[in-house]
Amino acid sequence: MVKVLKHYINGNWAESSDSEKMDIINPATREVIARAPKGTREETEEAIKIAKTTFESGVWSCQSPQERAAVLLQIADKLQENVDVLTDLEVENNGKTRREAQSDAEEAAATFRYYASLLNMPKGQVYEASDDMQTLIVKEPMGVAGLIVPWNFPLLMSVWKIAPALAAGNSILLKPAEITPLTAVKVFELMDQTDLPKGAANLILGTGSVVGQTIAESHDVDVVSFTGSTEVGRRIMQAATGNLKKVSLELGGKSPNIIFDDADLETAVDYALFGIFMGSGQVCSSGSRVLVQEGIYDTFVERYVEKAKGIRVGPGNDEHSQMGAIVSEKHFESILDYIRIGKEEGATLALGGNRIEKNGLEKGFFIEPTVFTHVTSDMRIVREEIFGPVVAIQKFKDEEEAIKIANDTDFGLAGAVFSTDQNKAMRVIKKVRAGITWVNAYHLTNVQAPWGGYKQSGIGRSLSTYGLEEYQETKQININL
Numbered sequence: 001m002v003k004v005l006k007h008y009i010n011g012n013w014a015e016s017s018d019s020e021k022m023d024i025i026n027p028a029t030r031e032v033i034a035r036a037p038k039g040t041r042e043e044t045e046e047a048i049k050i051a052k053t054t055f056e057s058g059v060w061s062c063q064s065p066q067e068r069a070a071v072l073l074q075i076a077d078k079l080q081e082n083v084d085v086l087t088d089l090e091v092e093n094n095g096k097t098r099r100e101a102q103s104d105a106e107e108a109a110a111t112f113r114y115y116a117s118l119l120n121m122p123k124g125q126v127y128e129a130s131d132d133m134q135t136l137i138v139k140e141p142m143g144v145a146g147l148i149v150p151w152n153f154p155l156l157m158s159v160w161k162i163a164p165a166l167a168a169g170n171s172i173l174l175k176p177a178e179i180t181p182l183t184a185v186k187v188f189e190l191m192d193q194t195d196l197p198k199g200a201a202n203l204i205l206g207t208g209s210v211v212g213q214t215i216a217e218s219h220d221v222d223v224v225s226f227t228g229s230t231e232v233g234r235r236i237m238q239a240a241t242g243n244l245k246k247v248s249l250e251l252g253g254k255s256p257n258i259i260f261d262d263a264d265l266e267t268a269v270d271y272a273l274f275g276i277f278m279g280s281g282q283v284c285s286s287g288s289r290v291l292v293q294e295g296i297y298d299t300f301v302e303r304y305v306e307k308a309k310g311i312r313v314g315p316g317n318d319e320h321s322q323m324g325a326i327v328s329e330k331h332f333e334s335i336l337d338y339i340r341i342g343k344e345e346g347a348t349l350a351l352g353g354n355r356i357e358k359n360g361l362e363k364g365f366f367i368e369p370t371v372f373t374h375v376t377s378d379m380r381i382v383r384e385e386i387f388g389p390v391v392a393i394q395k396f397k398d399e400e401e402a403i404k405i406a407n408d409t410d411f412g413l414a415g416a417v418f419s420t421d422q423n424k425a426m427r428v429i430k431k432v433r434a435g436i437t438w439v440n441a442y443h444l445t446n447v448q449a450p451w452g453g454y455k456q457s458g459i460g461r462s463l464s465t466y467g468l469e470e471y472q473e474t475k476q477i478n479i480n481l
């Protein structure tokens with residue numbers, strides 16, 4: 001029996017007034033695993049109204065930080081107890097491997113714990129303006145937070161927004177990606193079992209063009225936090241001008257991974273593989289451009305291709321799979337299109353390039369790990385975000401050229417440098433115009449560090465104390481003693 005999903009408004013599970021339902025698909029098998037409502041503009045406005053009334057009532061916004069922290073810890077415990085359930089749902093709906101999904105589920109619980117811990121820390125500032133005047137600088141919740149998330153990390157992206165937005169005392173309305181709602185629904189089922197007041201957290205399922213757009217346009221939403229494509233981010237910024245709501249955007253990337261001649265070859269190869277093939281390349285921070293110094297270019301490519309050939313692609317629920325499915329047929333076709341474009345542009349296809357049509361994988365959306373070499377900066381496969389298991393390996397001469405190529409992009413999300421010369425590595429990484437960077441590593445990060453991009457990769461930061469501030473107002477209180 002296929003589960004029929006519902007909205008969650010004011011503490012109740014609600015049917016949609018629109019009878020049209022959307023099939024939710026397992027991308028590894030194309031089986032229908034659930035049916036989801038397509039939320040209407042009216043339902044979204046109703047959920048925003050509930051969130052606003054709840055905020056103004058103070059049942060959540062005026063609770064003490066310790067009380068809010070206690071509820072966040074209850075949610076963390078519920079997530080932790082349900083790591084296996086959340087892992088299964090994410091594998092089934094998104095197509096990622098169990099190992100990846102489990103790590104997301106554990107990080108989700110850790111994110112709630114982290115924001116609970118911040119609430120128990122002293123905060124604010126005092127400025128002694130004069131002998132008889134003191135200025136207090138305090139943080140306050142903003143009001144209603146509209147949270148719009150993509151399909152590549154359906155659970156984690158939801159939690160990266162829900163946890164700090166609630167910690168700050170806001171009421172929230174979450175819109176998951178229309179094709180991957182299952183783990184978001186589960187998170188709301190679990191929050192429903194805690195002491196979170198009714199109406200503080202609301203969920204509307206449906207499309208970006210209706211539900212997302214309504215959130216972005218609403219004059220009753222005070223902050224919109226969006227993760228997704230740069231194109232939609234731009235649209236959200238425009239829609240947000242109506243009431244000049246605060247906008248926080250986590251967008252796309254085309255991140256450079258710079259490998260110098262003096263790098264430890266095996267470390268660089270392993271991280272460069274992990275950098276692009278984790279999550280089948282459907283990761284905003286993927287190292288999709290690998291820049292290799294000319295002295296080791298051929299050796300690096302040979303070793304990289306040899307190891308990439310060994311990556312086992314398969315359904316996420318098979319413990320031997322190292323790379324899972326592509327999330328949807330539409331996205332699968334878009335990646336195959338880019339592979340065709342790369343060949344037409346004259347890049348050398350050193351590995352892969354095809355959909356996988358054997359061992360039962362033909363039922364789902366699976367693409368071979370794909371490696372293009374001898375690419376140039378003007379090619380579309382080098383400039384545009386493919387968001388799939390496709391890497392472009394480019395050659396550079398020296399430090400200066402590496403930095404120039406690395407920064408020759410509209411994006412600025414992530415980047416890495418591999419070298420055994422620590423001075424050079426630090427010199428170069430500081431010149432990479434990106435918000436998330438590594439030296440001799442890739443993709444490793446933690447909830448305490450701010451996450452976000454330069455240039456067209458976004459505005460604002462998730463996680464860390466900076467992530468909390470995205471959902472806070474700052475007030476000065478001047479006291480005449």
Ligand code: TAP
Nearest residue numbers: 149150151177178207208212213228229232250251252284
């Ligand atoms: P988008 O198409 O941008 O969708 C993201 C979310 O926005 C979805 O929930 C989508 O709804 C919604 N949306 C679509 N049109 C909207 C509109 N007019 N107004 C408001 N919301 C709207 O991205 P995607 O395909 O889901 O995800 C892939 C992209 O996200 C990539 O470019 C990737 O780099 C980026 N991404 C970035 C990060 C960070 S941290 N920078 C993290 C993950 C992903 P529907 O589901 O109905 O389309």
